[in-house]
Amino acid sequence: MSSSSLQLCLSSLKACKTISSLKQIHAYALKTSLDSDPFIAGQLLLLSTATVADAIDYARRIFVHIPGPDAFMYNTLIRGLSDSESPQQSFLTYTQMRRCSVTPDSFSFAFILKAAANFKSLNTGIQLHCQAINHGFNTHLFVQTTLVSMYAECRQIDSAQKAFEETPQPNVVAWNAIVTACFRCDDVMCAESLFNRMPWRNLTSWNLMLAGYMKAGEMESARRTFCEMPQTDPVSWSTMIVGFAHNGCFDDAFGFFREMQRLGTRPNEVSLTGVLSACAQAGAFDFGKILHGYIEKAGFCGIVSVSNALLDTYAKCGNIGMARLVFNWMMEKKTIVSWTSMIAGLAMYGHGEEAIDLFQKMEESGTRPDGVTFISILYACSHAGLVEQGSLHFHKMEEIYGIKPSVEHYGCMVDIYGRAGLLDKAYEFVKRMPIEPNAVIWRTLLGACSIHGNVRLAEHVKKKLSSLDPDNSGDHVLLSNIYAVAGKWKDVASVRRLMTDRKIKKTPGWSMIEVDKEFYRFVVGDGGNSATKEALEKLGEIILRLKVEGYIPEIGSVLHDIEEEEKGDAVSRHSEKLAVAFGMARLCEGSVIRIVKNLRVCVDCHLVMKLISKVYRREIVVRDRSRFHSFKDGSCSCQDYW
Ligand code: ZN
Ligand code: ZN
Numbered sequence: 097m098s099s100s101s102l103q104l105c106l107s108s109l110k111a112c113k114t115i116s117s118l119k120q121i122h123a124y125a126l127k128t129s130l131d132s133d134p135f136i137a138g139q140l141l142l143l144s145t146a147t148v149a150d151a152i153d154y155a156r157r158i159f160v161h162i163p164g165p166d167a168f169m170y171n172t173l174i175r176g177l178s179d180s181e182s183p184q185q186s187f188l189t190y191t192q193m194r195r196c197s198v199t200p201d202s203f204s205f206a207f208i209l210k211a212a213a214n215f216k217s218l219n220t221g222i223q224l225h226c227q228a229i230n231h232g233f234n235t236h237l238f239v240q241t242t243l244v245s246m247y248a249e250c251r252q253i254d255s256a257q258k259a260f261e262e263t264p265q266p267n268v269v270a271w272n273a274i275v276t277a278c279f280r281c282d283d284v285m286c287a288e289s290l291f292n293r294m295p296w297r298n299l300t301s302w303n304l305m306l307a308g309y310m311k312a313g314e315m316e317s318a319r320r321t322f323c324e325m326p327q328t329d330p331v332s333w334s335t336m337i338v339g340f341a342h343n344g345c346f347d348d349a350f351g352f353f354r355e356m357q358r359l360g361t362r363p364n365e366v367s368l369t370g371v372l373s374a375c376a377q378a379g380a381f382d383f384g385k386i387l388h389g390y391i392e393k394a395g396f397c398g399i400v401s402v403s404n405a406l407l408d409t410y411a412k413c414g415n416i417g418m419a420r421l422v423f424n425w426m427m428e429k430k431t432i433v434s435w436t437s438m439i440a441g442l443a444m445y446g447h448g449e450e451a452i453d454l455f456q457k458m459e460e461s462g463t464r465p466d467g468v469t470f471i472s473i474l475y476a477c478s479h480a481g482l483v484e485q486g487s488l489h490f491h492k493m494e495e496i497y498g499i500k501p502s503v504e505h506y507g508c509m510v511d512i513y514g515r516a517g518l519l520d521k522a523y524e525f526v527k528r529m530p531i532e533p534n535a536v537i538w539r540t541l542l543g544a545c546s547i548h549g550n551v552r553l554a555e556h557v558k559k560k561l562s563s564l565d566p567d568n569s570g571d572h573v574l575l576s577n578i579y580a581v582a583g584k585w586k587d588v589a590s591v592r593r594l595m596t597d598r599k600i601k602k603t604p605g606w607s608m609i610e611v612d613k614e615f616y617r618f619v620v621g622d623g624g625n626s627a628t629k630e631a632l633e634k635l636g637e638i639i640l641r642l643k644v645e646g647y648i649p650e651i652g653s654v655l656h657d658i659e660e661e662e663k664g665d666a667v668s669r670h671s672e673k674l675a676v677a678f679g680m681a682r683l684c685e686g687s688v689i690r691i692v693k694n695l696r697v698c699v700d701c702h703l704v705m706k707l708i709s710k711v712y713r714r715e716i717v718v719r720d721r722s723r724f725h726s727f728k729d730g731s732c733s734c735q736d737y738w
Contacts, residue, residue: 101128102136109139115151118143122158137162138169145176152180167193171203178211186211187220200227202236209242218250237263241270248277253286268294272301279308284317303331310339315348330364338370341377347615349374350383363390365399372405379692379719380610381413388418400426404433411441414690414717414724432463440472444724446734448480455489467499474508478515479723481737486512507537514544515737519553535565542571546578554578569595569602607671607693611682618674627678632669635677639668642707650700672701676708676716688715696720706730 105128108121122140125131131140137158144155159165159173170193177186190208193200200208205228212221225243228234234243240263247256260266260274271294278287287308294301302325309318322328322336333356340349353371356363363371368391375384388406396402403426410419423430423438435458442451455473458465465473470493477486490509493499506529513522522541526533538561545554558575561568572595579587594600608617616627639647649668672693679689697705697720705716710730718725726733 102130102133105130105136106139109136109143112143113148115148115154118148118151118154131161132163134162134166138172141169141172145172152176164196165198167198167201167204170198171201171207174204174211175207178207178214183211183214184217200231202233202239205231205233205236205239206242209239209246213242213246213249216249218252221246221250235262235264237265237267237270240266241273244270244273244277248273248280251281253277253281253283256281257286268296268298268301271297272304275301275304275308279304279311282312284308284312284314299327299329299332303329303335306332306335306339310335310342313343315340315343315345328361330361330367333361334364334367334370337367337374341370341374344377346374346378346380350380362394365396365401368396368402369405372402372409376405376409376412378608378610378615379413379690380615381410381415381690382610383613384409384413397425398429400429400431400434403429404431404437407434408437408441411437411444412719414719414726416441416445416447430461430463432466432469435463436466436469436472439469439476443472443476443479444719444722445726446479446723446737448476448482448485451476451480452482452485452489465493465497465499467493467502467505470499470501471504471508474505474512478508478512479734479737481516483512483516483518503531503534503537506531506533507540510537510540511544514541515547517544517548519544519548519550523553533560535561535568538564539568539571539574542574546574546581549578549581551578551582551584567598567600569600572600573602603695605671605693605695607675607691609675609679609689609691611679616675616678618671618678620669620671620674628674630681631674631678634681635669635673638677638680638708638712639704642704642711645707645711647704647707650703668700670698670701672697672718673704676705679716680708680712680714688717691716691718693718693720696722697725702732702736706732 101124105121105125108117108124112118112121118140122131125133125136125140130136140158141155141162144151144158155173155176159169162169170189174186174189174193177183177189186208190200190204193204205224209221209224209228212218212224225234225246228239228243233239240259243259244256247253247259256274256277260270260277263270266274271290275287275290275294278284278290287305291297291301291305302321305321306318309315309321318336318339322332325332333352336352337349337356340346340352349371353363353367356367368387372384372387374380375387384406387409391397391402391406403422407419407422407426410416410422419438419441423434426434435454439451439454439458442448442454451473455465455469458469470489473489474486477483477489486509490501490505493501493505506525510522510526513519513525519541522544526537526541529537538557542554542557542561545551545557554575558571561571565571572591576588576591579585579591604619606617606619608615610616618628618631672691675691675693676689679691683689697718702725705718705725705727707730708714709716709727713729716725716727718727723734
């Protein structure tokens, strides 16, 4: 070994960032016998566990060749393993360490306890706690702090608190750990009282409170805390934006994003994906486009998570062409998320064949589909009526990829058979499921009975649903619709009576439209506000013109209306009709009218939109609860199959 080779090795170690350069250095160390130098070996181990991504297996191989590793080396490997995908591996290393009579130190306990936390193994955690007491490390600050986190991950808030109270002089990290622990165990009150007791706080403590409130769905507490903060950073802003998006308050997510920009805080990756997710949920196409411009200008294009979010936004905002553009742009940076979003986008449009093609391309590219990809592809088959392809992919999932179908996958298959009218097959499939069918499965079957008017099976299915989820309004509405279509008016009346007696409330339907960066939400029967008045006036004018062209309202038909808003006169004032009329009144001629609805579109609204697209030559895109309808020249992209 020469000093020059040692120098070379040390300088390459400093610069090493990737697994290939790590392997090069290791090979060089082997050739020059530097690998037996404890310092070099330790550095190689440190690199492969902490600096270089996905190198943990390599770290284990390096470790095996180290003669008589010391506590530092054991600790390094334990730490790396505890943060890996299989934290339980570190328990073996820890056992080996003790077997080789290497005495664990406080670091060993902190790292191995972290593994117990990540693996959520309470038994191992308690054993380690006892050993830490025996070795006298239980009072060490960072061992205590990891104990708090370990108990929190195992949902033992009392033990977590006890560990915290036993900490002699908790620092801010320990305080943050106990506050996080409370939120982890869904104890918001406890988190609040501890936060108020903290002798000092740093920005991280404040941000933890924001994140905790948002996770608990307490948006107002988060907002109040945000206003009280002595200072904020990009993390605070992104926590608020992501939190609002996650809780479905897209308006607030947009508001915070705009405010952040106004105050000159540069958005980061997290806030951008958060605000894009809000756009996707709200169907906010125009705002999405503005964000797209910003992303290009500010140089966020190369960041995979941002591109994925943008792709998903375009797909969910009803612009599959732009989604495709972003998708193609990503080239070899595409991840499983990109492929899945694109397939899901095509599925929502009913482009079943294209979705299957894309799935094939993904397989050819060497990307392994996961459970979510299979949900998307099955969904695509169901919306396009591709029964054989559906069952083919369902079997492929387990046989080729070893993915066990979950209840969602079974639900997709029931939907595929049910929509195609193969009700017996669907029912047989449910009976033969190896897992207990849940309410969603039965509901899917009930929906299929409704589409195909099978009263006998519907009654049977409804009985199953009544024991699983007795107060679901949608199920009652579906059954009463099935009776209505079959002309069983007495049964209709008894279902309705039951709903009134049990005070079962229907989910109110709403539709939303974006006009000049503002979002307008319409609800049936809400005639009070000025936007609704404006929409009603325009709607009256439109309906009159459509009637001249031969439109006859389909008030009796409620077949597809899962949770109808109201029948009779109110059908003419359904929220999606109001939103379209508002769009017609406010948007400039020729622009596409985009609407998002929380329930399914009913037959009459579907007909009206088709007619508007023809008579007024206006393109309308509606995203309902399960898919897109793109109306153009008098027909819809769903080909009346939804
Ligand atoms: Zn309707
Ligand atoms: Zn349609």
